[in-house]
Amino acid sequence: MSATSAAINPKGPRLRGSASNPFDWLNTYLGSSVGQKILVAITGLLLMSFAVTHMVGNLKMFSGPESINKYAYFLKHDIGAWIWVARAGLFLVFVLHLSVALSLKTKAMAARPVGYAYNNSAQATPQSKTMVQTGIVVGLFIIFHLLHYTFGMVHGIPAADGKGERNYLSLTYKLDDGVVVHDVYKMVVAGFSTGWLSAIYLISQMVLFIHLSHGIQSSLQTLGLVNRRFLPVARLIGYGTAGVIFVGNVAIVVAVWVGWVKM
């Protein structure tokens, strides 16, 4: 008996093609500029879908406190742990979108080490050249928005006894069926009755519109869904969706401001 016969597998490790290593696939396809751009496009469109859903849900402000408070209660309690799955997913998508987009942008800046003395452009839209700037503003706004309404850390409403402020999160509302829930309606009215807060929201919505007016049509092209004939359609979808998000969100702010929606 030779020494090797003691080995568990005398023929050596099982053969595997290098192609069976999933990291090869990931490095190749998600490591390239095209693959990463596709990631930015997919995550961008997911964020866009969220923005549409979020806006439509918030339109319940127009049907009164009962409606919006019930909806908010449904999201936070009735769907149980799914809210955390949704939040984690959204967070992941958000982080992926901005980290891949910013990393691509850094590489693109390195791709032109010496710039032109005379800068000019033939047909580029301003929004297509400022995606990073508008994206960063939108990102900062999202953080601000969470601090403001989700964590109630930015602003309070004057307490009934005139002493100090009450935290947004302590506001309560009694639904028709007797359940006591968080008063989202009052919180939103309090927020947008404050001039500087409304101004921040209006400006941010403008910037989001600019980001999406290029982002959506660009994503559709990135995903290979557009040819020369459908380019005008992709543009229409882009401006249309961005416009719907803008109008819906701004309507809520303005309605509170001019007093259509009040306590």
Add this chain to the structure above:
Amino acid sequence: MKFTLHIWRQPGPNARGQMVTYNVDDITGDMSFLEMIDVLNERLIKDGVEPVAFDHDCREGICGSCAMMINGLAHGPERGATTCQLHMRSFKNGDNIYVEPWRAKGFPLLRDLVVDRSSFDRIIQSGGFVNVNTGGAPDGNSLPIPKADSDKAMDAAQCIGCGACAAACPNASAMLFLSAKVGHLGAMPQGEAEQSDRVRKMVATHDREGFGHCTFIGECEAACPKEISTEFISGLNRDYIGSAVKAAVKGEARGGA
């Protein structure tokens, strides 16, 4: 006509460069942009000054050599024209004209307006061909190709590899060039078989050569002397997604190029 030219002068790849101002007169509107620089160079030679180095060859808009950024636009202000096909009547008498080389990491500067575009050759070498034994000429019509497909291939095949797309792109992306080559071969049955390998390898080489990514700004399309459409970039991405799916299912991915 008279012009004030501001031209990038740089004696060598690692030397310091700068914009230098020259005045030219006795220019007629029918002169091409290159002929106008010829006039300037003749004078510079007489004055004992090193003439402006620039690439040119065919001077009829088919070779893609005459790379120049003119007033911030690749190949100047006319759509669908190379610099050699740009005429001085496109400018107003007395204009200031800024002339600069292509600026991209993938196009290292050699001298004045001349850049090294061999990165494009390496992109082609990594997949811009069809692996068939040529053999004898096939019978006519033995391989039917729909008219729409051949038109599409012909549109893409117009690319002369001038590099204007990458020079004009704010991201310094050569995606229009890449997509024209990939789209041209993929539209034909002879090239289709290797399309998913080709697109993976050529994209990998494009990135390795230091070009940026495409965000559909669309400047390349306006700069392209052959008016290649960005729809080919969309098509390239479609092929890339197809290649990724095929590699995932069949386990074919072997790294880029």
